[in-house]
Amino acid sequence: MSALIDAPQADAxxxxxxxxxxxxxxxxxxxxxxxxxxxxxxxxxxxxxSGPDEVLFTMPHLNRRLTVRLAAINAAMAGCLPxxxxxxxxxxxxxxxxxxxxxxxxxxxxxxxxxxxxxxPVRGRIGLNSRGNxxxxxxxxxxxxxxxxxLTAINxxxxxxxxxxxxxxxxxxxxxxxxxxNEEESPWEPLHAEHGFDPSSSSVTAMVFRSCMHxxxxxxxRPEQLALDLANSIRRTGSLIHEASSALAVLGPEHAxxxxxxxxxxxxxxxxxxxxxxxxxxxxxxxGKDALSRHTRWRLPAGHPDAIPDQASASDTPDRxxxxxxxxxxxxxxxxxxxxxVSTIIETFGMRGDTPSIAQVKDLDV
Amino acid sequence: xxxxxxxxxPTGLDDRAADNTLAxxxxxxxxxxxxxxxxxxxNAVPLLREIGGELRRRAGAGRSILxxxxxxxxxxxxxxxxxxxxxxDVVVTAVGDCGSCSAATVADGILLERLGVPAVxxxxxxxxxxxxxxxxxxxxxxxxFVAARHPVASLDENQIRDRAQAVMPEVLxxxxxxx
Numbered sequence: 024m025s026a027l028i029d030a031p032q033a034d035a036x037x038x039x040x041x042x043x044x045x046x047x048x049x050x051x052x053x054x055x056x057x058x059x060x061x062x063x064x065x066x067x068x069x070x071x072x073s074g075p076d077e078v079l080f081t082m083p084h085l086n087r088r089l090t091v092r093l094a095a096i097n098a099a100m101a102g103c104l105p106x107x108x109x110x111x112x113x114x115x116x117x118x119x120x121x122x123x124x125x126x127x128x129x130x131x132x133x134x135x136x137x138x139x140x141x142x143x144p145v146r147g148r149i150g151l152n153s154r155g156n157x158x159x160x161x162x163x164x165x166x167x168x169x170x171x172x173x174l175t176a177i178n179x180x181x182x183x184x185x186x187x188x189x190x191x192x193x194x195x196x197x198x199x200x201x202x203x204x205n206e207e208e209s210p211w212e213p214l215h216a217e218h219g220f221d222p223s224s225s226s227v228t229a230m231v232f233r234s235c236m237h238x239x240x241x242x243x244x245r246p247e248q249l250a251l252d253l254a255n256s257i258r259r260t261g262s263l264i265h266e267a268s269s270a271l272a273v274l275g276p277e278h279a280x281x282x283x284x285x286x287x288x289x290x291x292x293x294x295x296x297x298x299x300x301x302x303x304x305x306x307x308x309x310x311g312k313d314a315l316s317r318h319t320r321w322r323l324p325a326g327h328p329d330a331i332p333d334q335a336s337a338s339d340t341p342d343r344x345x346x347x348x349x350x351x352x353x354x355x356x357x358x359x360x361x362x363x364x365v366s367t368i369i370e371t372f373g374m375r376g377d378t379p380s381i382a383q384v385k386d387l388d389v
Numbered sequence: 390x391x392x393x394x395x396x397x398x399p400t401g402l403d404d405r406a407a408d409n410t411l412a413x414x415x416x417x418x419x420x421x422x423x424x425x426x427x428x429x430x431x432n433a434v435p436l437l438r439e440i441g442g443e444l445r446r447r448a449g450a451g452r453s454i455l456x457x458x459x460x461x462x463x464x465x466x467x468x469x470x471x472x473x474x475x476x477x478d479v480v481v482t483a484v485g486d487c488g489s490c491s492a493a494t495v496a497d498g499i500l501l502e503r504l505g506v507p508a509v510x511x512x513x514x515x516x517x518x519x520x521x522x523x524x525x526x527x528x529x530x531x532x533x534f535v536a537a538r539h540p541v542a543s544l545d546e547n548q549i550r551d552r553a554q555a556v557m558p559e560v561l562x563x564x565x566x567x568x
Binding site: 059085 | 398401490492493519525
């Protein structure tokens, strides 16, 4: 027998016909979606005090706006449970506050994806993973909350690949990218508390990101060596399209503890990385990125007809070219299992020293 | 338990009325003022100036006025579009050669048509589908625009002249003038 004795019965053909309807209409990200009707939608709308016609996010240039009702339909299709919906709504609030999504970045050849970071007690309440396999599969809340954003981008904003979404390659996080912070194994205050939120509140931080880089550093117990390893990964020339870049360091608990036990604050980590995420003028010249375009301010070779000098050229040390604009161009958080010296550098887009976009999760008691 | 119900539409697209009316076409271009809308992408201005020159040579168009929009990834601001519509008889806008700017260039054309000015949007042919998708979300499926062979940004002066020559028949056709 290949069925458990207490397995329920279902009409698989009927379920499949509903899923194939969505696929035929291209209302999917390629994976099957959950069929949604008014009665199922009502459970999502009951989880929030926001009205169904409230507008969450507008893209005037696409002539489209996202209402609570549309966000709920797509969240349900993505496989969210109704109790996840307040987190999805906070995610939209955070995305809407970011400068880039409303300016066409989701259509761009750069091929970014929205990264969601969840803090606070809601993590435990809905089973969001912050520990082992934090970027991996296996956790419904992470998988479906992240997916809800992508499905909505496709369906409600029309951002289909090969059409309005012109990403050249995109990033592997495009199906879904939602992680929680491992606050319990961090030596520091959590991300949202650092930016003024009550640590007992729950929040979602949204960041546009380009790539995830694995930093395997099991070799050292010295904070300077570890921080330099991180800085060298951040300053890589391939990420320098603009004058400077920005990053999120997702430290594994072991790396975070190494810094914490050495007495380093988050700001100490940031400051050290900022001071050392520096390329020499010669390194940039070798890859043709030693000047800026007068039009776009993107990096290009000094010999190009549109070239103007970068800001470092006018400094006392013109041969040292910082890859970050300020120490706050790097955010620091903790996630993953406390079992090895592994961290990740996430290359973010646009967060160049400004406060990240964070929204509180509301209606947790509805 | 709830019985069968209709599956819901996740797009919200039915909320909006389509408007696929083109601006009235002039009988000819003789003496008409041509707006050239630069989206700041490399080679947009040389390409637009070549096309402006060709419209004078081939169809007797009058002077050209060059406008520059703020940010290539978004349609031009309402004020600028209104100014262009007030000062020009027809408009050419270029060049959509990236993900967001191809769509925005097509949106500029549609918005100008809705302000009553015939407009030709030029995108590189790599971004034909993104322009078409923008026309659909703007409620103007089938809006016609011109595809120039990709790439445009890296071309020199002579190559830009060739690109301009190549797109002229389509530019004239969309403006309602046969060459």
